[in-house]
Amino acid sequence: MKKLKNLALISIALGIGLGIQSCNPSSQTAAQKPDGLQGKLVLTGSSTVAPLVAEIGKRFESEHPGVRVDVQTGGSSRGIADARNGVANIGMASRSLKPEENDLQGFAIARDGIGIIVHKENSVSSLSNQQIIDIYTGKINNWQQVKGKNAPITVVNKAEGRSTLELFLAYFKLKNSDVKASVVIGDNQQGIKTVAGNPNAIGYVSIGTAEFSINNGIPIELLPLNGIAATTENVKNGKFPLSRSLTLITKTQPQGLDKAFIEFAQSPQVHDIVKSQDFVPISK
């Protein structure tokens, strides 16, 4: 009886082992497809871009059954580093490449604006650039100083390595060490939740995400920047000053599968996906 039980256990273990073994070749044989595109594409980088590219990847997979698109996150800096040292086929960054990164190739797939957000109950409806700078550097620390109610300002800043932070700092010509932050956050949604939960907070997030949240009743408000309303419309027509390109990055001029995927991600075929992820499509 006991022997039988042991035998059963061993056979189960063997079965699992064989199952694992047999999985690999079968997935490779399935990759033989007439259109010639096959293989695995690894993309890493910005958490803002990742959900968008994952959805684009799914559609690409359904059109080319031999291809697997694996999307991993970790931030724009990681995307650029992984593309440079070859850990990933393609890196993702939520900004354009900087001049000192000209050893890499960048391909914009969508645009996104960064808007200043405050709680809906906040009576302040606009801030000048100088006021925003003073708030973020701690020179203004009470809403009263900008014609609001008497309450301390909770400054929400992004964590190091986030391209939203880099863009924000570059636009306002700030250094991160100058920023006197009360809260440091990672992803967009976290920023929205932090501001929605604190009537005295100010933060900055992706305009598409903020618009989506406002339409779903989240108590936040987008402030205009330099007198220009923070809307996806103004991001699309290029009027909104603080906007960024979501960029795919490769080390060398893309070939084969990389090239096909980047072209697909830039094509009008994916504009509906870009919109559904609250970004602004780029018309070529």
Place this chain on the structure above:
Amino acid sequence: MGDRAKIDNPLPSIIIWAIALFVTAAFCWILGDLLWHGVGKLSWAFLTTAPQNAGRDGGIGPILVSTCLILGVCMAVSLPLGISTAMLLAEFTNDESWFGRLVRRSLDVLAGVPSIVFGLFGNAFFAVKLGLGFSILSGGLTLACMVLPILIRSTEAGLRAVPADYRLGAAALGLSRTTTLWKLLLPAATPGLIVGLVLGIGRAIAETAALIFTSGYVDRMPESLLDSGRSLSVHIFDLSMNVAGGDSSAYASALVLSVLLLLVNGIATWTAQFWLARRITP
């Protein structure tokens, strides 16, 4: 004396009751909140279909499969290693020996290491150095490293709690060391092993930070252990922190995760009791 204290001074018992109630209430609140927000989205289709629109729509089928595979790899690796190390520590090394103390001390330090450190280690060692890439195997092995200290220490404690009479009795009967261990001591130490299992599974299944860097973010149905697969905890983190409008799916996924945890714990406890404890009870 004890009776008089009870009558004269009800305050301590009131405080203790209040604290116990508070702890229970906190648990019920969390569970109630999950049920309230999550149960509406829950259905058979949610459990079996693939996520769509970055997880806002669709289900969690592939993610559930990945989670179970990661947990499976983790347990398949950590259980044999953990039990053997616990045996070595409890039965084959002297309490005072420098080797035992060194191993025990390093395990305790390891148990307290933040999970993100394990994640970075797993990424550097399993994913890059061993070339496993972002895969369920990398994730499971990283989790095994995390779970091992907990498993070893509680199994060791379980073995130490077995009265010395058992060992002497077995020796007097002329049983070999292997037989004593396998048939007597290990079954008698089952309670310790179960504590380790429950804590270990809990830590593994709730892990997010270590898995983002090892098993990854891909929400496709895994085809082999070398595929990247998103775990439930990573999915919940992404939905609530990175995807606008993902909250209802996040709640439903969190509910599934809680139920899965209870289920896996139940199965693990039952199996351990079935295989081991039955051997020494008539």
